[in-house]
Every structure is written in C-alpha cells, then in structure tokens.
Amino acid sequence: MKNELLKLLARNARYSVRQLADMLGADEAAVEKSIKELEKEGVICGYKAVVDWDSVESPLVSAIIEIKVVPKADLGFEEVAEKIAAFEAVESVYLMSGGYDLNVVVKGKTLQDVAQFVARELATIDSVTSTATHFVMRRYKELDVCLFESEKDDRGNYLI
Amino acid sequence: MMDYSRILNQTVLQTQPSGIRKFFDIAATMDDVISLGVGEPDFQTPWTVRKAGILALERGKTKYTSNRGLNTLREEIAGYVRRKLAVDYAPETEVLITVGGSEAIDAAIRAVVNAGDEVIIPQPSYVCYEPVTKLAGGVPVIIETKAEDNFKVTADELRAAITPKTKALILPYPCNPTGAVMERGDLEAIAAVLRGTDIIVVSDEIYSELTFTKAGHSSITQIDGMRERTVLVSGFSKTFSMTGWRLGYACGPEEIISQMTKIHQFAIMCAPTTSQYAAVEALRSCDEAVENMKAEYDRRRRLMVAGFNRIGLACREPLGAFYTFPSIKSSGVSSDEFCERLLEKEHVAVVPGTAFGKGGEGFIRASYCYSAEHIIEALNRIERFLREEFP
Numbered sequence: 001m002k003n004e005l006l007k008l009l010a011r012n013a014r015y016s017v018r019q020l021a022d023m024l025g026a027d028e029a030a031v032e033k034s035i036k037e038l039e040k041e042g043v044i045c046g047y048k049a050v051v052d053w054d055s056v057e058s059p060l061v062s063a064i065i066e067i068k069v070v071p072k073a074d075l076g077f078e079e080v081a082e083k084i085a086a087f088e089a090v091e092s093v094y095l096m097s098g099g100y101d102l103n104v105v106v107k108g109k110t111l112q113d114v115a116q117f118v119a120r121e122l123a124t125i126d127s128v129t130s131t132a133t134h135f136v137m138r139r140y141k142e143l144d145v146c147l148f149e150s151e152k153d154d155r156g157n158y159l160i
Numbered sequence: 161m162m163d164y165s166r167i168l169n170q171t172v173l174q175t176q177p178s179g180i181r182k183f184f185d186i187a188a189t190m191d192d193v194i195s196l197g198v199g200e201p202d203f204q205t206p207w208t209v210r211k212a213g214i215l216a217l218e219r220g221k222t223k224y225t226s227n228r229g230l231n232t233l234r235e236e237i238a239g240y241v242r243r244k245l246a247v248d249y250a251p252e253t254e255v256l257i258t259v260g261g262s263e264a265i266d267a268a269i270r271a272v273v274n275a276g277d278e279v280i281i282p283q284p285s286y287v288c289y290e291p292v293t294k295l296a297g298g299v300p301v302i303i304e305t306k307a308e309d310n311f312k313v314t315a316d317e318l319r320a321a322i323t324p325k326t327k328a329l330i331l332p333y334p335c336n337p338t339g340a341v342m343e344r345g346d347l348e349a350i351a352a353v354l355r356g357t358d359i360i361v362v363s364d365e366i367y368s369e370l371t372f373t374k375a376g377h378s379s380i381t382q383i384d385g386m387r388e389r390t391v392l393v394s395g396f397s398k399t400f401s402m403t404g405w406r407l408g409y410a411c412g413p414e415e416i417i418s419q420m421t422k423i424h425q426f427a428i429m430c431a432p433t434t435s436q437y438a439a440v441e442a443l444r445s446c447d448e449a450v451e452n453m454k455a456e457y458d459r460r461r462r463l464m465v466a467g468f469n470r471i472g473l474a475c476r477e478p479l480g481a482f483y484t485f486p487s488i489k490s491s492g493v494s495s496d497e498f499c500e501r502l503l504e505k506e507h508v509a510v511v512p513g514t515a516f517g518k519g520g521e522g523f524i525r526a527s528y529c530y531s532a533e534h535i536i537e538a539l540n541r542i543e544r545f546l547r548e549e550f551p
Contacts, residue, residue, distance in 0.1 A: 008459075012533065019536060022466040023459040153195075153202070155529075159178040159287055159515055160199030160336075160403075 001026055005034055006043070011144070013047040050143045060107050062091065063114045065122060066132040067102040077101060080127050089117050100132070111135060175291045178515070183499065187509045194538050195509040196526040199336065201401040201482070203456075205438075206449040209400060212441035213434045221437055227425040229257025229409070230436045236443040237409050241392070244368070247381045249411040256417050256424060257431045261366040261395035261408035266292050267420040267427075268362045268391040268410060269328065273298040277327035282313045283517025284485075285332045286364070298327065304519035307487070310476060311340035315349040322353070328360045331380060334367040337516045337525035338485045339478020341371055344378045351383040360416070361390040366408070367481040369399040369450055372458055377480075381411075388413055391420075396435075398482075399450060400442040405435040457482050460528040460535055467539040468526075472546055482528050485513065489522045491550045499524060501549060506541040 004024055008015060017035070021028040038044040053060045067084075071077050077095050084104055085093045091105040104122070108114040115133065123131050139147050165173060187193045204210075216222075228234060234251035242248055249255055258264040265288060273279060275297035281289045282303045290300045301321050305311040318329070331350070333342040342350070354361065363380050371377040381387045395408025408431075410420060424430075461478065468475035468486040475486035488498045495512035502508050513520025528535060 015532070019463060019532070022463045023532065025462050153198075155198045155200055155202070159511065 001030070002034055002038065002043075005031065006038065009035075009044065050145045052139060052142065052147045054139055054147070058109070060109065061111055061114055061135060062105060062107045063118075063133050063135045065102075065104040065106055065118055066100040066134070067104060067122065067128055068130045069101045070127045070129055071101075072127065080125060083125060084122065087117075087121060089114075171294055171297075175294065178287060183503065183512075184509065187503060187507075190503075190507050193503070193507045193509055194534065194541065196528075196530065196535070196538050197509040197511050198527055198529055199483070200403040200529060201398065201453070202529045202531070203401040203453050205401050205405070206442070206446050208445055208449075209402070209438045209442045213405075213438035216434050216437035221433055223433065225257075225430045225433050225436055227430055228255070228421055229431055230433075230440070233257060233436050233440050233443075236440055237411070240443050241411055244377070245379050245382055247379065247387060247392075247411075250414070253414040254411055254417050256410045256421055257436060258395075258408045258410060258424060259428055259431050260397060260406045261364065261393050262288060263424070263428065264391075264393040264395070264408050264410040264420075265289065265330075265362060265364060266296075267423045268360075268393065268412075268416070269293055269298065270296045270423050271416055271419040272328055272360045274327070276325065278323060278325045279327060280318065280321045280329045282330065282332065282335075284311070284335075284337055284513055284520035284523070285330070285516055286336045287516060289330045289332070299325070301326070302517065302519075304517070305338070305340070306519075307476065307523075311335060311338035311485075312342055312346050313350060315353050318350060318353050322357070322359070326357075326359055328362055329354070331361055331363040333363075333365070334371055334377070334480020336367065336481050337483045337511070337513065337520070337523075339476075339481050339483050341373060341480040342378065342380075343373065343375065344382075347378055347380045347383055347386075351380060351386050354389065355385050359389065361386065362393060363390050364393045366393065366395050367398055368394060370454060370457060370482055371480045372461065373479050391416055396439050396442055400439075400446055401453065402435070402438070402442065405432070405438060407431055407435040407439050457528065460530070460532055463532055464526065464528050464535055464539070467535070468542075471539065471543040473524075473542075484526045484528065485523050486526065487522055488524055491546070495521055495524055502542065502545050505549065506545045508538050508541045508545070 001024055008020055017028050017032050021031045069077060069080050072079055081093050084090055089106050089108055091107050094103040096103050106114050106117060118131055118133050234255040237255050238249050238251040269292050273296045277298050278301045279293040279298045280301045280303060282305050293300045303313055303317045303321050305313055361380055365379055368377040381390050381392050391410050391412040393410050396402040464484050465475050465477055472490060473486040473488055475484055478484050491498055495514050499510055499512045511525040513523030
C-alpha cells in the first residue's frame with residue numbers, strides 16, 4: 001500500500017486520510033499509521049504548495065548553477081554538497097553524471113541577489129573549480145503541474 | 161409546403177433523440193458546472209499511439225484499406241483476443257474492423273434481423289440497441305434487469321423473454337450505465353438457455369478491459385457452443401482512450417462476418433486508415449498504459465462508491481466500465497427531477513437512470529472519467545444538495 005499511498009500524496013498532499021483510504025480501498029487507521037511511519041522514516045520529507053512564482057506580485061528569480069568540484073579523497077562530494085545545501089537560498093542540490101558535478105537551484109529576489117550569492121558563497125568554496133549560472137526565464141511546468149492556463153474539458157455531454 | 165412527416169421514413173421519424181439533450185443544453189449555459197455526465201475517458205490517447213497515427217500520415221498512408229480493414233490490424237486483433245480470452249478467430253475471415261463498436265453493433269443486428277424478428281435487450285443499458293433494432297425492422301424485447309440481481313440478466317428472465325420470433329440477444333457487459341459484469345457462472349447459465357436454439361448473441365464487450373473483479377473479464381464466446389452463435393463486439397475507444405479515432409471491431413463466425421462485411425462495404429467502405437495504423441501500435445505496445453489507466457479508474461471508482469454511500473445514496477459496487485449507478489430512491493423524487501434540481505441548485509450534471517431504459521428509474525449514472533479532485537468537489541456539492549433539499 002505504501003507505494004500507492006506515496007504516489008497519491010505526491011500528486012496531491014491535501015487529500016484527506018479518508019479520501020486516501022477510499023481510493024486505496026484501505027481503512028483510515030491503516031492509512032494514518034502508514035503516513036506517520038513514512039514521515040518518521042524520512043520517506044515523506046515535507047508538504048509544500050506548488051507555486052507559480054511568475055504570477056505573484058514580487059516574483060522570485062531562480063537559477064540553475066552547474067558546479068565543478070574536486071572531490072575530497074575520503075568524503076567524495078558529500079562535504080561540499082552539504083555545505084552548499086545549508087544555504088537558505090539553495091532550493092536543491094543534485095550530484096550529476098556528465099559534464100559537471102553538482103546541479104544547484106538557487107532562488108533570490110533579483111538577478112543581482114542570485115549572481116552575488118553565487119560569486120560570494122559558491123564560487124569561493126575551496127573545492128569548487130568553476131560555476132556556470134543559468135537564469136530561469138519562464139516556468140512552464142513545476143513539480144508535475146503545468147503552469148499554462150489549463151485546457152478546458154472539451155468532452156461533449158452527449159449520451160454515451 | 162412539403163409535409164415531411166408523411167414523406168420521411170416512419171421508423172426514423174418515430175425514433176426519439178436522446179432525451180437528455182435539453183438537460184445538457186442547460187448545463188452548457190452554466191460556467192461553473194461540474195459534470196459527472198461524460199462517458200469517455202479523460203486520459204489522452206497514449207503518445208506512442210498518436211505518434212503512430214502521425215507517422216502513417218507522414219508516410220502518406222491515406223488511401224482506403226481493404227473493406228475488412230488492414231491485414232496487420234486484423235492479425236493483431238485476433239492475437240489480442242486469443243491472449244485475453246483464449247478464443248481463436250481467423251484474421252482473414254472472422255474479424256471486421258468497424259467505425260467504432262457502434263458500427264459493429266449496427267452491422268451485426270442488420271446482418272441477422274429480418275422484419276418482425278425479436279431482439280432481446282437487457283436494460284438499463286447503452287442507448288443504441290433499441291433504435292438500431294427498430295431501424296433494422298426488428299422488435300426490441302426488453303429485459304429489465306434488477307438491482308437485487310446486480311443488474312445481471314438471469315437465465316429465468318431470458319427464458320421468459322424468448323419466443324419463436326427471437327432472433328438475437330444483446331449482451332452488454334461490462335454494462336454502461338450499471339457497471340454490472342457477467343461472471344463465468346452467470347454466462348454458463350445464459351449459455352444453457354441458448355444451447356440448442358438458433359438465437360444469435362451480440363456481445364458488446366467494449367468495456368472488457370475495465371473489469372475490476374479478481375477473475376477479470378469473462379466472455380460468452382469462451383463457453384462451450386457459444387462461439388458459433390456469437391458476434392463479439394469491441395473497440396479501441398474505452399480501453400485505449402481513443403474515442404475520437406472511431407475504431408472498433410467485430411469477431412464472429414465467417415458466415416455472419418461476411419454478411420456484416422457487405423453492409424460495412426456499402427455503407428462505410430473501410431474504417432479510417434490513420435486510425436487503423438494507430439490501433440496496430442495500441443495493441444502492440446500499450447499494455448502498461450492500459451494497466452495504469454485501469455489502476456487510476458479503480459481508485460476513482462472506490463472514491464466515488466464510498467462517497468455516495470457515505471452521503472446517503474446507496475451505491476452498489478460497480479465491477480466494470482467507468483460508471484457508478486447509485487440509487488436516489490431515498491430522495492423520494494424521480495431520477496429526472498433529481499437530476500434537474502441537482503443541476504439547478506448545485507450545478508452538478510449527472511445522467512438520470514431513465515435515459516438508459518425505464519428500469520433506470522430511481523438511479524442516476526455518475527461517470528468517474530474525471531480526476532479525483534473533480535470527483536471530490538462534485539460529491540461535496542451533492543452532499544450539500546441532499547442536506548438542503550431532502551433533509
């Protein structure tokens with residue numbers, strides 16, 4: 001059940017326990033217990049709204065930073081990744097295969113904020129050998145949610 | 161002035177257009193209406209299938225196919241039916257590709273019915289069987305299936321409906337709108353009544369992939385002595401979310417299929433070519449997509465059944481198709497009135513059970529071809545409606 005439960009919560013974290021139980025054909029107590037366990041185990045790490053930051057009054061800008069790193073002999077990429085992840089401006093940190101090492105998503109109020117953050121905080125880390133900053137121009141889809149105006153349901157109400 | 165009512169075909173003139181048109185026209189004027197009325201999937205046709213259609217167009221595959229349909233597609237269909245039902249049909253002579261399951265139903269009935277022949281139709285059921293029978297010169301004989309029988313046709317009901325004039329039995333399972341399915345044992349009982357008669361079965365199995373029982377779908381074609389008298393009708397609309405592609409098929413004994421092919425040849429020529437190429441891809445590579453859609457339908461089905469029962473509309477578990485069929489008898493009003501008032505007060509559109517035959521009185525059909533969020537909102541509105549209108 002847990003996998004099914006996770007899929008539903010990842011789709012919409014605001015389903016009530018009862019709605020989840022109905023959809024899964026399980027009882028509410030079991031669903032409640034599973035959610036608690038998943039939270040405790042750290043499988044569910046949080047619940048957040050999907051926000052289209054382009055459509056609010058003071059939009060946030062974000063950038064994807066490609067970072068090359070010289071890994072430490074004993075700690076690999078962990079140490080530097082942890083250091084970067086600790087910054088509040090950093091939304092996500094991924095270790096990548098391919099042309100660079102760490103992919104870091106940074107959010108800030110202005111382009112300058114983000115650029116300065118990269119220059120002052122990321123580029124200066126010892127093991128970081130280079131950074132490349134790509135600003136997000138526009139968001140089309142965020143966390144599985146299309147940010148386009150939703151298409152109208154054009155199915156006709158003929159009797160089928 | 162020409163008096164068209166005298167000139168036109170009397171059977172056509174007397175055919176009633178779908179009675180809920182007016183009702184849906186009202187719904188169309190409301191901008192916040194939330195519908196549970198639609199009988200087609202909300203999923204997109206799987207991308208690989210759409211791509212196959214595009215590729216066929218790019219390659220200029222835009223001519224007629226043979227009347228029966230592409231060889232490749234007929235082979236795939238025969239293989240699919242063998243895989244699903246373990247019943248064999250020869251692709252060359254026993255499979256006909258049609259414009260939706262609807263055309264297959266029409267051609268099957270026209271191929272077997274002489275003027276005055278009776279066709280037994282279980283209701284509540286999809287709205288086409290009765291008019292199509294009449295247009296073929298046949299006489300519909302209605303079996304009103306009962307909620308207490310889970311809307312299955314029973315052997316006793318069938319026996320009572322058979323007369324020397326009986327030509328055919330329509331077997332519409334899994335059933336739109338009731339969600340009923342006929343399991344192996346139920347079909348055995350029906351087969352026992354038919355064995356030794358000359359009655360043809362038109363088995364409309366368009367929803368077969370959407371069967372939620374452990375045993376899965378059973379077809380009357382699987383039962384001893386039934387394949388020779390059965391036209392199996394199915395199609396791509398529901399299983400693969402391909403409603404607009406208009407593609408279905410019939411499988412049956414060569415003697416019947418060859419007659420249906422003549423009707424199809426002169427009325428249609430062939431099913432749409434692009435759709436046929438797309439359908440080949442659907443049968444070859446969409447098992448996983450179909451499984452995923454089915455799992456999602458199943459979640460919504462449980463959500464809706466539990467929801468209706470909780471707010472006081474008794475709802476049996478529908479075991480197939482994508483509809484629930486809750487009873488509204490506790491409200492004390494007719495299905496029509498219930499639906500009209502629900503639309504007026506809460507802007508929720510559901511279909512009165514009576515649209516599917518008189519036996520649908522006291523029930524409404526609610527489709528779950530909608531997202532869980534949409535279903536939750538509709539149920540909230542219906543709950544408020546019940547509380548305020550029928551306290």
